[in-house]
Amino acid sequence: MVDNDTKDVVGQGISRRQFMxxxxxAGVGMILGGLVVKGFILPDEVVAMAASEGxxxxxxxxxxxxxxxxxxxxxxxxxxxxxxxSRIQITQDPWGKFPDDIDIAVCRQCPYPSCVxxxxxxxxxxxxxxxxxxxxxxxxxxxxxxxxxxxxxxxxTLWNSVDQHAQKCDLCMNTxxxxxxxxxxxxxxxxxxxxxxxxxxxxxxxxxSEAGYEIDLRTGTAWDRLGFGGSPQSGGHLG
Amino acid sequence: MASKNGYCGKILKVDLTTGEFxxxxxxxxxxxxxxxxxxxxxxxxxxxxxxxxxxxxxxxVTIMTSPLSGTLAxxxxxRCEVQGIGIQAYPTGWYTRSNFGGRFxxxxxxxxxxxxxxxxxxxxxxWLNIVNGDVKLEDAxxxxxxxxxxxxxxxxxxxxPSKKDNDWVSLGVARDAGRTTQHPAVLxxxxxxxxxxxxxxxxxxxxxxxxxxxxxxxxxSKNLKAVSVIGTGGVDIADPNALMEARLWSNDYSFAGHHDxxxxxxxxxxxxxxxxxxLASVQEWSEGTQSRPxxxxxxxxxxxxxxxxxxxxxxxxxxxxxxxxxxxxANGHVTAATPxxxxxxxxxxxxxxxxxxxxxxxxxxxxxxxxxxxxxIHSDLPFDKFGSAEWAxxxxxxxxxQTDIGAELCKGISQAAKAWGRLEMDTASGILPLQxxxxxxxxxxxxxxxxGYGSLIGERDINEHDFNWHVYWTPTxxxxxxxxxxxxxxxxxxxxxxxxxxxxxPMMVDYSDEGIYSEAMAKTVAWHRHYTRFFKQSIGFCDxxxxxxxxxxGPDSEGMTPEGEIRFINAVTGKGMTFEEGMxxxxxxxxxxxxxxxxxxxxxxxxxxxEYIYTTGAQPGTTTYEAPYTMPVFENNEWSxxxxxxxxxxxxxxxxxxxxxxxxxxxxxxxxxPTRATLEELDLANVAEExxxxxxLGGSV
Numbered sequence: 001m002v003d004n005d006t007k008d009v010v011g012q013g014i015s016r017r018q019f020m021x022x023x024x025x026a027g028v029g030m031i032l033g034g035l036v037v038k039g040f041i042l043p044d045e046v047v048a049m050a051a052s053e054g055x056x057x058x059x060x061x062x063x064x065x066x067x068x069x070x071x072x073x074x075x076x077x078x079x080x081x082x083x084x085x086s087r088i089q090i091t092q093d094p095w096g097k098f099p100d101d102i103d104i105a106v107c108r109q110c111p112y113p114s115c116v117x118x119x120x121x122x123x124x125x126x127x128x129x130x131x132x133x134x135x136x137x138x139x140x141x142x143x144x145x146x147x148x149x150x151x152x153x154x155x156x157t158l159w160n161s162v163d164q165h166a167q168k169c170d171l172c173m174n175t176x177x178x179x180x181x182x183x184x185x186x187x188x189x190x191x192x193x194x195x196x197x198x199x200x201x202x203x204x205x206x207x208x209s210e211a212g213y214e215i216d217l218r219t220g221t222a223w224d225r226l227g228f229g230g231s232p233q234s235g236g237h238l239g
Numbered sequence: 240m241a242s243k244n245g246y247c248g249k250i251l252k253v254d255l256t257t258g259e260f261x262x263x264x265x266x267x268x269x270x271x272x273x274x275x276x277x278x279x280x281x282x283x284x285x286x287x288x289x290x291x292x293x294x295x296x297x298x299x300v301t302i303m304t305s306p307l308s309g310t311l312a313x314x315x316x317x318r319c320e321v322q323g324i325g326i327q328a329y330p331t332g333w334y335t336r337s338n339f340g341g342r343f344x345x346x347x348x349x350x351x352x353x354x355x356x357x358x359x360x361x362x363x364x365x366w367l368n369i370v371n372g373d374v375k376l377e378d379a380x381x382x383x384x385x386x387x388x389x390x391x392x393x394x395x396x397x398x399x400p401s402k403k404d405n406d407w408v409s410l411g412v413a414r415d416a417g418r419t420t421q422h423p424a425v426l427x428x429x430x431x432x433x434x435x436x437x438x439x440x441x442x443x444x445x446x447x448x449x450x451x452x453x454x455x456x457x458x459x460s461k462n463l464k465a466v467s468v469i470g471t472g473g474v475d476i477a478d479p480n481a482l483m484e485a486r487l488w489s490n491d492y493s494f495a496g497h498h499d500x501x502x503x504x505x506x507x508x509x510x511x512x513x514x515x516x517x518l519a520s521v522q523e524w525s526e527g528t529q530s531r532p533x534x535x536x537x538x539x540x541x542x543x544x545x546x547x548x549x550x551x552x553x554x555x556x557x558x559x560x561x562x563x564x565x566x567x568x569a570n571g572h573v574t575a576a577t578p579x580x581x582x583x584x585x586x587x588x589x590x591x592x593x594x595x596x597x598x599x600x601x602x603x604x605x606x607x608x609x610x611x612x613x614x615x616i617h618s619d620l621p622f623d624k625f626g627s628a629e630w631a632x633x634x635x636x637x638x639x640x641q642t643d644i645g646a647e648l649c650k651g652i653s654q655a656a657k658a659w660g661r662l663e664m665d666t667a668s669g670i671l672p673l674q675x676x677x678x679x680x681x682x683x684x685x686x687x688x689x690x691g692y693g694s695l696i697g698e699r700d701i702n703e704h705d706f707n708w709h710v711y712w713t714p715t716x717x718x719x720x721x722x723x724x725x726x727x728x729x730x731x732x733x734x735x736x737x738x739x740x741x742x743x744x745p746m747m748v749d750y751s752d753e754g755i756y757s758e759a760m761a762k763t764v765a766w767h768r769h770y771t772r773f774f775k776q777s778i779g780f781c782d783x784x785x786x787x788x789x790x791x792x793g794p795d796s797e798g799m800t801p802e803g804e805i806r807f808i809n810a811v812t813g814k815g816m817t818f819e820e821g822m823x824x825x826x827x828x829x830x831x832x833x834x835x836x837x838x839x840x841x842x843x844x845x846x847x848x849x850e851y852i853y854t855t856g857a858q859p860g861t862t863t864y865e866a867p868y869t870m871p872v873f874e875n876n877e878w879s880x881x882x883x884x885x886x887x888x889x890x891x892x893x894x895x896x897x898x899x900x901x902x903x904x905x906x907x908x909x910x911x912x913p914t915r916a917t918l919e920e921l922d923l924a925n926v927a928e929e930x931x932x933x934x935x936l937g938g939s940v
Contacts, residue, residue: 066535066539072311079475081476089420164415197498228515228529228531
């Protein structure tokens, strides 16, 4: 569903096909980096969506895999801690080699959201006030086209098997079990609880590559002196 | 979501002899809190003969979560308790417990179970497969000889055959079956663990081990290779907003709230410890190795790591330290040998604490010309490469394969020493550092007595650092660096007096030559036993983060204890519990455990340290921590920090201290057995009956 009140005209020379590819990979996302836009009309007259007013950045190299973000997500949205209902997913290989041992799946609030386009009822929509891509579960008929349409693995749109509807990251706009205002102007539960400071909110559309957003929340911070970068560790029996 | 206020409501009972499953309502045991408390209560009810060996099919093993498992409670959520009759302690394998982290307890809760009870012995080799409410015993013939990683990866492939990469997988065909991106959480033994049982741990993922007690061997004795669990449910929280608020409040006390400017603190802390900070490092890779911090579910301390070569992943502390000292001695610095040694114990499922003590002893024997090629104790191990990865891997291999000196060590360290005719001699001199009940010396009973007393009156090395960070490490590190501690000895005594409800005695941290035998030290040990029995072992507060006593981020350097624990418990359970009530449940659990040990033969007369504790001051190279050992003392009416290194314990004064302790606990000082009055006060009349039937009820205090 398009928010017609906020669309602008940008993107000369970018085809719809290029745009959609860019959502899932390299190229167009880079071109879009830094643009502050509220919506697009592409050259072939396809109307794009209003941009989200915010995005979650995650430095996967800073993540400790504690999954506190997953717990906080389900807790604030559903009143229970439940990884299967979490809109952010951390997957890990205990024997993997850093940094490939952890993958973090969080909705990128795509500039051209396939999930929204795939929805036949308008349940998956762009919020008119914030541009956040989110679900009106009263309109969801459970077809799961949004789940299938997400270009990422695992799908950032997930099936809530308890309440039988699709759901996705709403930047905590609707957290009935948390007394804090969420959304782009409020607080995000995952960001608040992350013990490593690996999650950060931004209003700027991030630069991305094949691997995802190019995020470094470590360099130039206190992280540099914590010993994870190959610097000598102290020996001795501390435990 | 079937769970209610932190509890799933049901415990899975598996009769391995018949292959039948039953459900025990958690409600029946909820008054014990969770974890070890519920585990001990179930053991007491179901283990008909508590005097059997740990390998007897009659042994009952429980694997328990807590109401806070799988929640957002920080550095609590991921812990899991295992208990049953152990096979590590010598000569009696006491009823004991071990604890591991990771995500097993979380997945068990998400599958809808508060715990697992294992009884009997399977007629064939099996593994237990739990997928939400579906439970099966699967054939483990092909898994039996595999190492811990191979076993887990085989089980993953079996449980989730259609899973690709990190994609969602449905645990059923119905649309309400539940989906997950997670791998099953598997708790497994190493290869053929029955052949090195007393040394065998239980392992989960790369580095979560339940090492103490020999539970790997106990599992194998039941023909059980592994338990796998995956769930798609949730944990109901009584007050979700209160839990979020408590979590964000606790951020002020940890790195979580201070990413940009972590405190520079000389010493060690619990909740406030900065992940990876070199001074507090418990991860050891050679220079140039890139890594990340890594933690159990819900943790804020994230004390382990994963490296860019994948070696040493998720290991920490003794997983590295059993060998790093030898690596450094041979090579001048930490090399790849240390993480390879860590992997050797993790993959084999061998108790790192046991091999740490064994290797300190073996080094002494080799240097004395007693062990080696053609020596009194023959060994073909490559001692010319002692300190290398090759030696470490060969050593672990000989235990797992029962070759070379491993043919005796596989039976346990005390047993090997006895076979070689050295048990009495080497535990008298102290070159074989087995401090009590044949268990490896960790912190020194001669200096840090709360650690020693707790282990002696209990059944295992306590491995609880509630006092240790602040009474030993911080003053010792400051002393070594020639600095003054941020918290003076006097202030430390005040902080501990505030935190140690209900005793609240500032003399509880007096480690002077008089203080260690005092009434106040009896209170210290009692507080520690009661606190840890409930808050750590039954609710799951991780030893590396709790109790939060001294905290450099806290107001006036005070940590969150006792407010923090209760705040999280009540947010999840809604019970409105007080800290004092939690301590009382801990006292109840402690008395129940004490009764089980008494049925196994415990009496104050067997509660003696190894001879070296009474006769020899710590000697460099013989134990894990030698000197200095700087601790708070109250002497000449003044508090100060002072090195008490080299101290020995006075045998008679130790006995007098035991009498003080037994009287404080309401136990008969002649035997150390609880009295009927004490047990009935704790609503343990049934326990008093069983002790009386066995002729082991305490007379009077």
